[in-house]
Amino acid sequence: MDDSFYFSEQHLAVRDTVRGFARDHVAPVAAKLDAEGKFLWDNVKGMGELGLLGVPWPEELGGAGLDLTSYIIAIHEMAKVDASHAITISAHTTLGTSPIVKFGNDAQRKRYVPLLASGKVLGGFGLTEPSAGSDAGGTRTRAEKRGDRYIINGSKIFITHGGVGEIFVVTAVTDPSRGTKGISSFILTKPTTDLETAKQIGIGHDESLPAMKGFRAGKKEDKLGWRSSDTRELIFEDVEVPEENRLGNEGEGFTNFMQTLDSGRIGIGALSLGIAEGAYEQALRYASERKQFGKPIADFQGVQFQLSDMATEIEAGRHLVFHAAWLSQHGKPFGKEAAMAKLFCSELAMRATTKAVQIHGGYGYTKDYPVERMMRDAKICEIGEGTSEIQRLVIGRHILRGLTA
Amino acid sequence: MKIAVCIKRVPDMDVRFKIAAIGNAVDEAGLKFDMNDFDSWAVEAALQIKDRDAATEVVIVSLGTDAVQETIRKALAMGADRGVELKTDHIPFDGLAIARALAAELKDGGYDLVLFGKQSADSSNGVVGAMVGELLGLPLVTAISKLEISGQKGSAKREIEGGQEFVEFPLPAVLTIDQGLNIARYPALKGIMAAKKKPLEVKPAQLGAQTVTVTQMELPPERAPGRIIGEGVAAVPELVRLLQTEAKVL
Numbered sequence: 122m123d124d125s126f127y128f129s130e131q132h133l134a135v136r137d138t139v140r141g142f143a144r145d146h147v148a149p150v151a152a153k154l155d156a157e158g159k160f161l162w163d164n165v166k167g168m169g170e171l172g173l174l175g176v177p178w179p180e181e182l183g184g185a186g187l188d189l190t191s192y193i194i195a196i197h198e199m200a201k202v203d204a205s206h207a208i209t210i211s212a213h214t215t216l217g218t219s220p221i222v223k224f225g226n227d228a229q230r231k232r233y234v235p236l237l238a239s240g241k242v243l244g245g246f247g248l249t250e251p252s253a254g255s256d257a258g259g260t261r262t263r264a265e266k267r268g269d270r271y272i273i274n275g276s277k278i279f280i281t282h283g284g285v286g287e288i289f290v291v292t293a294v295t296d297p298s299r300g301t302k303g304i305s306s307f308i309l310t311k312p313t314t315d316l317e318t319a320k321q322i323g324i325g326h327d328e329s330l331p332a333m334k335g336f337r338a339g340k341k342e343d344k345l346g347w348r349s350s351d352t353r354e355l356i357f358e359d360v361e362v363p364e365e366n367r368l369g370n371e372g373e374g375f376t377n378f379m380q381t382l383d384s385g386r387i388g389i390g391a392l393s394l395g396i397a398e399g400a401y402e403q404a405l406r407y408a409s410e411r412k413q414f415g416k417p418i419a420d421f422q423g424v425q426f427q428l429s430d431m432a433t434e435i436e437a438g439r440h441l442v443f444h445a446a447w448l449s450q451h452g453k454p455f456g457k458e459a460a461m462a463k464l465f466c467s468e469l470a471m472r473a474t475t476k477a478v479q480i481h482g483g484y485g486y487t488k489d490y491p492v493e494r495m496m497r498d499a500k501i502c503e504i505g506e507g508t509s510e511i512q513r514l515v516i517g518r519h520i521l522r523g524l525t526a
Numbered sequence: 527m528k529i530a531v532c533i534k535r536v537p538d539m540d541v542r543f544k545i546a547a548i549g550n551a552v553d554e555a556g557l558k559f560d561m562n563d564f565d566s567w568a569v570e571a572a573l574q575i576k577d578r579d580a581a582t583e584v585v586i587v588s589l590g591t592d593a594v595q596e597t598i599r600k601a602l603a604m605g606a607d608r609g610v611e612l613k614t615d616h617i618p619f620d621g622l623a624i625a626r627a628l629a630a631e632l633k634d635g636g637y638d639l640v641l642f643g644k645q646s647a648d649s650s651n652g653v654v655g656a657m658v659g660e661l662l663g664l665p666l667v668t669a670i671s672k673l674e675i676s677g678q679k680g681s682a683k684r685e686i687e688g689g690q691e692f693v694e695f696p697l698p699a700v701l702t703i704d705q706g707l708n709i710a711r712y713p714a715l716k717g718i719m720a721a722k723k724k725p726l727e728v729k730p731a732q733l734g735a736q737t738v739t740v741t742q743m744e745l746p747p748e749r750a751p752g753r754i755i756g757e758g759v760a761a762v763p764e765l766v767r768l769l770q771t772e773a774k775v776l
Contacts, residue, residue, distance in 0.1 A: 134718045135715060135718055138712045176715060180719070185715035187715055
């Protein structure tokens, strides 16, 4: 698909850089980081230096100044080797940084985006709560206005970079009487939980960001997959947030994060596709090397057909993902296509990784081969940033709207 | 200081090659191409000198079809300043023809250093760098694995059979780069953006007469299948005997 109209020579150059970095710096450590559940700090530094933590942001804000397709390529390529690295790029960029780039004022953009885009500090997005998941309208975290500041109380769960990150966009209810129109978003800052490591490697912490009193990370989740990504609770106890940290106007929080999630789906679609493709590449190689009954198992139709199905579905997934990215990049409506890409590719990631383990036989079930990790990493793609059920609702809304119009 | 780095676009070696129907060339269909590894270390060496502010300009020169522009742009994305494509309809096998075309381009360029990879992964001739040194009448050091430049003098290390050799030379000079000198950087994303705006000049290559041609290519013969002579300790004497008498490796 290299010759496809979606990709320019520049896109392929971006892909080669990410591919090289993933091969040389990610593949050798992915299994160990997964086993130890350790955050990938060293590679955060390398990814920041290459510009992978601010791909689509303008150069004057410290970004690489590339287009959305380049960014999606970066996530996709990284996920072929390790999903935890890919979600670090995606959660930091789409969830942590894009709301500030898109909905922030000039002062906010200049203050926070360069720190995030360069990878100096990590960012995250606080939306999900214990009782507000798919129904983000059920947000309980409260922001009460007192003079020129807000007092925030509540908590968020399953927040990527909750511990390691320093800059967070957090939603909270400013007017409980107005439902989803009473939700606003705020920029909150705290020091990283890994100050020691940050000092050692020289990134991860910025002295100039205020440590807001009462804002802290809770327990780290012990997860099935994405184990070297940092997922935690965020806790707010009488956190005083200056008015200047409110993102956009009061009441715009809900519509803003709906937009953020819309474009985020292309990224998770790409990440899912990457997992599927990585597993397929492993299975293809293994099947051509592993011999049974005197010949490579790839020569048996039972195995070959599985590989053919994987390859075909992956090709279809690529078209969905890069078409959605193309639409978004060209200012066309992309909500339906993004949801379709996310739905199809996340389910594909489960099918493809399960098949890849099957093709590897007993070896596939061991940690000597990466496919078992890929299978564990795939499941969350059907859940995070909108479950498959929610994607079907979104798609349903779009196609039914077409009927009645 | 001005540095020129001559690079070659070569096929990715990690594939099974096929011979084209004409019989004296590799079938390029479906092959992926990239910068020759040795050349990428030459580019890196030049950029490291530039990073220390010891060089003002790094110029990339590549001979071939327009496809080499992609490879030149990769070097520009890594941080080189401008590129020159010496355009031909194909890359000839004759190293002297290539060297003449490169020397014609380099001779009035005012370069203090001209860097090459020590050989290309595809033709493995390993002669072009040395021939350019000769044609330009400049000091030449081949296959270096360590390099220091200070002022108008340089010193280098060469790996030789069973030891190392340390050499000194005045600038301007022509050097060819061996493995181990450095690890080439990846083009950073900002570099990829910047590369689009850097100048890339296209000129016809002055190849002159070509005297050496490839007449035929053959794939290496298939290896004979292995043989199991027995199992366990009992099989060792027979194994040793065959390794001595048949395989002649002991």
